[in-house]
Amino acid sequence: MSYIKKPVARHPSLRPNALGLTIRDYEGSMSTLCAGCGHDSITAAIVRALYELDVPPHMLAKLSGIGCSSKTPTYFVSGAHGFNSAHGRMPAIATGANAANRALLYIGVSGDGDSLSIGLGQMVHAMRRNLRMLYVIENNGVYGLTKGQFSASSDIGSKSKRGEANTQPPIDPVMLALDIGATYVARSFSGDKAQLVPILKGALRHNGFALVDVISPCVTFNDHEGSTKSYLYTRKHQLPIVQADFVPPAAEIRAEYAPGTVHEVRMHDGSTLQLHKVGPDYDPTDRRAAWSFLSERQRSGEIPTGLLYLDESGSDMHAAAKTVSRPLAQMPFEELCPGEAALRKLQDAYR
Amino acid sequence: MKTKVNDFAFKLANVNGTGSASANGLLMQAIFRMGIPVSGKNLFPSNIQGLPTWYEIRVNKDGHTARTSEYDLMVAMNAETFARDVKEVRSGGWVLYDSTKPLDKALVRPDVTFLGVPYAKLCGEAWTDDRQRTLMKNICYVGTLAALLGIDMEVVSGMLDEKFSRKPALLESNHKAIEIGRRYALENLPCPLPLRLEKMDATRDAILIDGNTAAALGCVYAGATVAAWYPITPSTSVMDGFKSFCERYRLDKATGERKYCIVQAEDELAAIGMVIGASWMGARSFTSTSGPGISLMNELIGLAYYAEIPAVIVDVQRVGPSTGMPTRTQQGDILLCAYASHGDTKHIVLFPSDPNECFQFAVKSFDLAERFQTPVFMLTDLDIGMNDWVVPRLEWDDTYRPDRGRVLSREDLEKMPKFYRYSPEDELGVAARTLPGVHARGAFFTRGSGHNKLGGYTEIPDEYQEVVDRLRRKHDAAKEHVPAPVFVERPGAAVGVVTLGGCDRAVREALERLDARGVRADFMRVRGFPFGKAVEDFLREHEVVFVVEQNRDAQLRSLLVLETEAPKEKLRSVLAYGGFPLQANQVVDGIMKQLRTGADA
Numbered sequence: 002m003s004y005i006k007k008p009v010a011r012h013p014s015l016r017p018n019a020l021g022l023t024i025r026d027y028e029g030s031m032s033t034l035c036a037g038c039g040h041d042s043i044t045a046a047i048v049r050a051l052y053e054l055d056v057p058p059h060m061l062a063k064l065s066g067i068g069c070s071s072k073t074p075t076y077f078v079s080g081a082h083g084f085n086s087a088h089g090r091m092p093a094i095a096t097g098a099n100a101a102n103r104a105l106l107y108i109g110v111s112g113d114g115d116s117l118s119i120g121l122g123q124m125v126h127a128m129r130r131n132l133r134m135l136y137v138i139e140n141n142g143v144y145g146l147t148k149g150q151f152s153a154s155s156d157i158g159s160k161s162k163r164g165e166a167n168t169q170p171p172i173d174p175v176m177l178a179l180d181i182g183a184t185y186v187a188r189s190f191s192g193d194k195a196q197l198v199p200i201l202k203g204a205l206r207h208n209g210f211a212l213v214d215v216i217s218p219c220v221t222f223n224d225h226e227g228s229t230k231s232y233l234y235t236r237k238h239q240l241p242i243v244q245a246d247f248v249p250p251a252a253e254i255r256a257e258y259a260p261g262t263v264h265e266v267r268m269h270d271g272s273t274l275q276l277h278k279v280g281p282d283y284d285p286t287d288r289r290a291a292w293s294f295l296s297e298r299q300r301s302g303e304i305p306t307g308l309l310y311l312d313e314s315g316s317d318m319h320a321a322a323k324t325v326s327r328p329l330a331q332m333p334f335e336e337l338c339p340g341e342a343a344l345r346k347l348q349d350a351y352r
Numbered sequence: 353m354k355t356k357v358n359d360f361a362f363k364l365a366n367v368n369g370t371g372s373a374s375a376n377g378l379l380m381q382a383i384f385r386m387g388i389p390v391s392g393k394n395l396f397p398s399n400i401q402g403l404p405t406w407y408e409i410r411v412n413k414d415g416h417t418a419r420t421s422e423y424d425l426m427v428a429m430n431a432e433t434f435a436r437d438v439k440e441v442r443s444g445g446w447v448l449y450d451s452t453k454p455l456d457k458a459l460v461r462p463d464v465t466f467l468g469v470p471y472a473k474l475c476g477e478a479w480t481d482d483r484q485r486t487l488m489k490n491i492c493y494v495g496t497l498a499a500l501l502g503i504d505m506e507v508v509s510g511m512l513d514e515k516f517s518r519k520p521a522l523l524e525s526n527h528k529a530i531e532i533g534r535r536y537a538l539e540n541l542p543c544p545l546p547l548r549l550e551k552m553d554a555t556r557d558a559i560l561i562d563g564n565t566a567a568a569l570g571c572v573y574a575g576a577t578v579a580a581w582y583p584i585t586p587s588t589s590v591m592d593g594f595k596s597f598c599e600r601y602r603l604d605k606a607t608g609e610r611k612y613c614i615v616q617a618e619d620e621l622a623a624i625g626m627v628i629g630a631s632w633m634g635a636r637s638f639t640s641t642s643g644p645g646i647s648l649m650n651e652l653i654g655l656a657y658y659a660e661i662p663a664v665i666v667d668v669q670r671v672g673p674s675t676g677m678p679t680r681t682q683q684g685d686i687l688l689c690a691y692a693s694h695g696d697t698k699h700i701v702l703f704p705s706d707p708n709e710c711f712q713f714a715v716k717s718f719d720l721a722e723r724f725q726t727p728v729f730m731l732t733d734l735d736i737g738m739n740d741w742v743v744p745r746l747e748w749d750d751t752y753r754p755d756r757g758r759v760l761s762r763e764d765l766e767k768m769p770k771f772y773r774y775s776p777e778d779e780l781g782v783a784a785r786t787l788p789g790v791h792a793r794g795a796f797f798t799r800g801s802g803h804n805k806l807g808g809y810t811e812i813p814d815e816y817q818e819v820v821d822r823l824r825r826k827h828d829a830a831k832e833h834v835p836a837p838v839f840v841e842r843p844g845a846a847v848g849v850v851t852l853g854g855c856d857r858a859v860r861e862a863l864e865r866l867d868a869r870g871v872r873a874d875f876m877r878v879r880g881f882p883f884g885k886a887v888e889d890f891l892r893e894h895e896v897v898f899v900v901e902q903n904r905d906a907q908l909r910s911l912l913v914l915e916t917e918a919p920k921e922k923l924r925s926v927l928a929y930g931g932f933p934l935q936a937n938q939v940v941d942g943i944m945k946q947l948r949t950g951a952d953a
Contacts, residue, residue, distance in 0.1 A: 059792040062633075080792030084632060085799040086625070087655050093580075093617070093625025098788070100578045100613040100626065101635035105789050123625070126618040318615075325609040329577035330635040330787065332611055334754055337575040339601040341748040344573070348745055351559035352385065 007031040019055040027052045029076040034069060039191030039217030039232075040139045044076045046194050047108065047137070050201035051078060054249075062098055062105045066091040066120055069146055069219075070112030070139035089120025092127035095134055096318070102328040103319050106205060107134035114144050117153040117172045124174075128183040130318040131209040135201065138174050138212070139191075141219040142230035149222040160227030173299070178212040179292045179310055185211035186291075186310040187245075190235050191218070193306070199274075200308050202247040208269040209317045216304065235304060242280040243307035248273040266313055276308055285311055353444060355546040358388050358413040362425035362497075362547075365437040366490070369401030372429070375490035376407040377740070378511060379497060383411055384560050384742055385507045387552040391417035392740055393933055398585070398678045404433045413552060417742065418858035419735075419933040424547050425500075427493055429471075435459055446545060448496065450489070467541050469496055474532050479525070488529040495533030499543045504551065505534070559745050563736035564640075566707035566746065567666055568593030570714025571638055572601060575754055576664070578637040580615045580626035582645060585678045586734040587668035590640035620645035624652045624663065631662045632798060634787040636718050636754065638664035643672045643685045646692060653727050654693025655800040657823070660774070660785070662721035662757070665689075666714070666730045668737040671931045680931030681734035683853055686907035689729040690881055696820060698827045700834060701729040701881040705856040706736060708743035709879075715752075716835060722757040724830055725782055733902075735933040736854045758784040765791040772796075773807035774819060781826030827882060834880025837887055845872040848894030849943070852878050852901060852908055855934050859900050862939035871947065873898070878908070883916055891918035898943050900926040902934055 007030055015023040027048045032041050051061065058080030065071035067088035074083045086094045091109050099107055116124045116138050127136065142159060144150040151159075154174070155167040178186045185207040189197040197215065204211030216235045218224045224231045229238075250271035264276040264285060276285050284290055291310045298305045325332075339347075364379075366372035373394070380392035390411045397403035410420050425446045428437045434456075438447055443463040449455065451468025460466065471489045479485050498505055508530060516523035537543055568590050571579070581591045595614055602611040617623035623639045630637035641649070646667055656663045671677035672684045689701050700720050704713045713730050721728040758778065765771060765786065773796045774783045783805075786794030796807045804815035805822075840860065851859045856877050863873050876890045891897055891912065899909040906925040913920045926942030928934050 057792075059795060060789060062788050075797055080795050082632075082786075082788035082795050083797040083799075084629075085797060085801065086628075087651055087800055090621065090625045090652060093622035093652075094629035094632070096615060096622070097578060097580060097626030097629025097631075097637065098633045099629075100580075100615060101630035101633035101637065102789055105633075122618055123622050126622065130615075319613070322613050322615075323608075323610050324613050325604050325607070325611050328633075328789070329611065329613060330630070330633040332575075332577060334575045336611060337577065337602065338573055338752075339597075341750045343601065344569075344746060344748045347569075348559050351561045 018052055020057060022052070022058075024048060024052045026058065026080070027078050029074070029079045032076045033072065035221050037220040038069070039141065039215075039219070040070055040073050041076070042191040042194065043137065043139055043197070043215050043217055044073050046197045046201055048077050049194075049198050050205060053198070054202055054205055056106055056205070060105055061108065063108045063110070064091045064095050064098070065110045066115040068112040068115045068144070070110055071115060073110050073139070074108070089115050089118070089123060091115070092120065092123035092132070092136075096127060096130065096132055099132055099134065099318065100324075101330040103133070103324070103326075104328045108205075109134055109136045111136065111138050113138060113140045113142060113152040113154040117174060121172070125177065125181050128178060128181045128210045128212065130321070131184055131315055133207075133209055133317040133319075135204040135211050135213065138214045139217040140174070140214055140230070141217050141223055142228070143219050143223040145219050145222055156229040159229040160225070162222055162225055164227070174212060174214045175309060176292065176296060179288055179295070183212050183310075184209040184312040184315045187212070187308045188214045188216070188304070188306045190216045190239055190306060192232060192236065193239070196241065196244060196306060199245040199247045203245050203268070203274045203308060206247075206268045206270050206272050208313060209315050238302060238304045240280060240298060240303040240305045241307050242278070242283050242305045243285050243309065244277040244279045245308040246275040246277065248275060266311055268313060274308070274311065276311070279307070280305070285309060288312070353546050355548050356424065357548045357550050358411050358552060360424040360547045361408065361410040361420050361422060362427065363423045363437070363440065364407045364409075364427040365430045365433050366405050366407065367430050367432070368397055368399050368403045368405040370490060371487040372405065372407070372490045375494050376409070378494055378508070379503070380409055380740060381511060381560060382503050382507045383409070383549060384555050385511070386504050386549060387555050388549060389413065389415045389417050389554050390742060391419070393419050393735070394739055395932060396679050404430050411549065413554070415554065416857065416861040416936070418861055419935050420937070421935060425545070427497070429489070429493065438464070448493065448500070467500070469493070469533065469536050469541070471533070474536065475529070478528065478532060484525065488525060491526050491529035492533035495530035496537040496541070498530070499534045499537035500541065500545045501547055502544050502549045555742055557745055558742045560740050560742055561707045562589070562738055562740050563704070563707040563710040563732050564589040564668060564738060565593040567640070567710040567714045567730065567732065567737070569597055569746070570711040571664075572597045573748060574636060574715040574718040576636040576638050576718065577612050578615075578626070578630035578635045579612070579639065580617050580623040580630075580637070581639050581641065582617050582620045582623050584642045584645050586670050586738050587640040587642050587645075587666065589738065590666055590668065620648040621651065624649040624665070627663045627665075628652055628656050628661050631721075632788070634759065636664075636722075638666060638718075640666040640668065642668050642670045643688065644675065646685055646688055650693045653699070654695060654697050656727045657693060657697045657699065658800055659798050660725040661798070662725055663727040664717045664721050664730065665727060666732065669731065669733040677931050679734070681854070681902070681933055682929055682931060683733060683902040684907070684929070685731060686901075686903070686911060689731055690911055698824070698882070699727055699729055700724060700827070700830050701731055702834060703731050703852045703879050704736065705853055705877060706743050707741050708746060710736065711746045713835065719755040720830065720833060723755050723782070723833070724780065724826055725757060725785060726826070731853065733854050758782055760784050760786045760794060762791050765793045768793065772805070774803070775805040777822055780829040781822050831882045831884040834882070834884070836884065837876050837878045837890070839890070840875035842867060842872045842874060845874040846896070847871075847873045848876065848890055848897040849873045850876050850878060850890070850897055850899045850908070850912070855900050855902060858934040858936045859939050861936035862943070865936060865940050866943060871943070873943070881911065881915070883912070888916050888918070891916055891923075895922060896924065897922055898924050898926050898946070900934075900939055900942070902929050903927065904929045
């Protein structure tokens with residue numbers, strides 16, 4: 002509850018990261034979501050990923066739209082600026098913010114209503130621009146705050162709490178992202194932290210738009226029998242395809258794997274993502290093959306998870322716009338204003 | 353007939369997409385270079401090619417260059433509209449037409465002189481390429497008009513040389529076309545007409561520029577770095593201008609990289625979102641749009657207002673409602689902008705009257721947006737934005753530094769035990785803000801949901817009201833910070849006349865005419881909202897006040913009624929809202945009619 006102050010407990014065994022910060026320094030205020038909400042597990046995974054990546058809190062910007070998911074940026078990294086914007090409009094705010102200050106790390110947290118209905122247009126355009134950000138969809142197939150309406154990610158036949166069956170086909174953010182050209186596409190499950198944390202770390206180091214769709218069951222409105230977004234259903238149908246391991250730049254890669262089972266991708270900051278094929282034969286760097294494989298598996302009722310597609314070679318919005326490497330927001334005025342003499346000269350052309 | 357020297361108007365009727373725009377622009381620029389006060393109004397269709405389009409040029413030695421529909425001469429180059437174009441010329445005037453085909457007797461007016469030049473035939477003989485024949489017909493009539501009106505040929509030739517210095521083939525054919533049209537006129541027409549252009553010295557310190565270009569330049573000078581927009585007529589050339597000025601002034605000398613970022617958004621909802629995001633980061637950021645875009649932006653304008661994030665929005669108004677008439681002018685977004693978004697919202701709105709003020713007010717908009725941490729609208733219109741105006745040269749003071757308002761630095765934050773976003777407030781009702789990426793102590797959660805003065809989420813009535821009451825005080829405090837009204841006072845004036853924006857020139861001219869008829873009126877042009885003391889005083893000091901504006905619903909009058917102490921009864925409306933720029937005679941007629949009715953009553 003928000004009016005209860007979160008107790009500050011510092012266990013002596015809490016290990017500081019390279020910045021001397023413990024995992025507690027990456028937490029936020031107490032969650033006001035329902036007990037058992039999948040979103041809180043995702044928050045914990047984000048906290049863990051940021052702590053392990055040694056991210057200075059003030060160099061993070063966390064944004065959201067409206068909905069249960071969009072409340073969660075309050076629950077991590079109190080030392081980061083946050084922006085709880087309007088329903089479906091977070092991608093635009095993030096785009097402008099990133100345009101003005103490219104030095105920060107951007108996390109957008111959204112939900113299936115926020116991203117797949119009211120904000121669908123903005124989300125795909127952020128993908129299209131390859132905006133450098135981690136974009137998390139906390140996907141529960143339901144509108145929670147307005148008490149249980151189907152969302153655009155609800156599967157056909159999935160039942161509401163009252164027993165009504167959904168009749169419209171779902172919009173699948175992963176398939177959409179592959180189609181639009183997103184350069185980092187992952188799906189995970191809020192109940193699978195071991196899979197989720199490295200995916201988030203890779204996404205935070207990705208040089209472009211990273212979509213992480215996380216099935217995150219709603220314990221109040223969509224965790225019953227007949228729902229295809231419940232804990233039980235997701236556990237039963239989850240099909241892990243690729244397990245990602247994040248290796249920071251300086252670290253030595255120790256483990257050895259049988260040839261053909263690991264795919265290594267160098268990230269732009271020098272870190273490495275090792276992608277282990279834990280499922281059937283699958284190439285996470287082949288967009289078309291990924292698309293066909295996933296669409297086939299999903300048709301048969303499975304929920305393929307893991308880091309499903311990665312292309313680290315693309316250029317982000319700034320590269321395409323050829324902006325200077327310094328943040329525009331910090332550019333001194335003297336460098337921006339052409340001055341009186343230039344104005345006088347210019348106006349000779351308006352005679 | 354008495355010769356009219358530097359005081360007449362003519363209209364050119366063309367077909368859209370035939371190159372008439374450059375011919376007409378050439379004419380207007382030549383007159384400007386002859387030192388004569390001039391205006392050009394492009395009355396164009398929402399179309400790329402084929403529909404009728406008109407251009408009006410008015411010259412007036414006294415500087416009255418508002419639109420007028422009293423045409424002394426019609427250049428009727430469009431067969432489709434010929435009949436109605438002929439009807440519009442004043443009695444005793446002239447019609448210049450293409451006499452390749454014989455004139456339809458039914459269209460001839462006995463009180464008008466028809467001047468025929470066989471343009472199609474002449475150009476057909478001179479050029480072989482069809483497209484060139486069409487284009488050169490327009491340049492040809494420039495030559496004819498030069499002979500008929502006494503346009504300085506040296507000026508015209510000089511302009512062609514400048515314009516086509518890198519395209520020798522075009523330069524040659526343009527010179528040739530001008531000469532064909534001129535020679536034919538000299539040999540066959542009664543040159544010169546008693547409509548005469550004579551060199552003056554009234555435009556030496558002036559430039560010829562459109563408001564969108566000037567606004568864009570203002571944004572560059574203000575230090576704007578992030579611009580987000582969605583294409584919409586008539587504002588598109590604001591961003592075209594911003595882009596080309598940035599390409600000229602904002603490239604890193606060493607690397608060629610850009611010190612700006614322009615994002616063409618997916619729609620206006622996103623465009624304003626990007627501006628808000630960039631401003632949140634501390635960049636000066638703006639969008640340019642028109643009424644339909646403002647409608648879409650309403651949602652996030654409320655967010656910026658409530659979360660107190662600066663934003664600059666340039667609204668180049670066009671005719672509404674709905675799609676309306678995209679290529680016609682109106683002042684129909686006054687109330688929309690003043691109160692944009694749901695809930696209690698009020699905004700700062702600036703009303704420039706011409707391109708010179710577009711430049712100045714663009715800069716001012718950023719200063720106000722950052723000082724008051726709120727969205728600021730600069731409300732222009734199609735007439736100001738897209739037509740070329742003769743205005744005083746733009747001036748810049750190199751000692752200018754942006755007013756960034758209250759922003760805490762890293763050092764400030766180091767010294768503070770704790771930071772709260774929305775308190776304490778200063779005398780303007782403004783609290784200090786922090787920028788992301790500066791210091792963890794400055795971190796807070798920006799939100800459009802209910803918040804208290806510490807920035808925390810709230811649903812408690814007192815806490816909510818405390819914040820929105822301060823927002824109200826903040827808006828009130830902006831009164832004396834927006835540009836002050838301008839006045840023209842006449843001793844013994846009985847009535848007051850209030851106007852705004854692009855009505856300025858027509859109203860000033862109208863008041864001179866009224867003065868000549870014994871009706872003296874004081875003039876006030878408001879330049880910003882909220883209204884300050886000077887506006888209140890003017891309304892109080894005049895028993896009857898006419899409010900002249902270009903919309904159906906008397907929006908400025910409504911705003912004055914709502915936001916000043918003036919009693920509703922004394923504010924009377926003079927309205928023109930058909931989509932063409934305001935004319936002095938509309939103002940004179942509107943005022944005289946009501947004065948007469950008042951006298952009868």
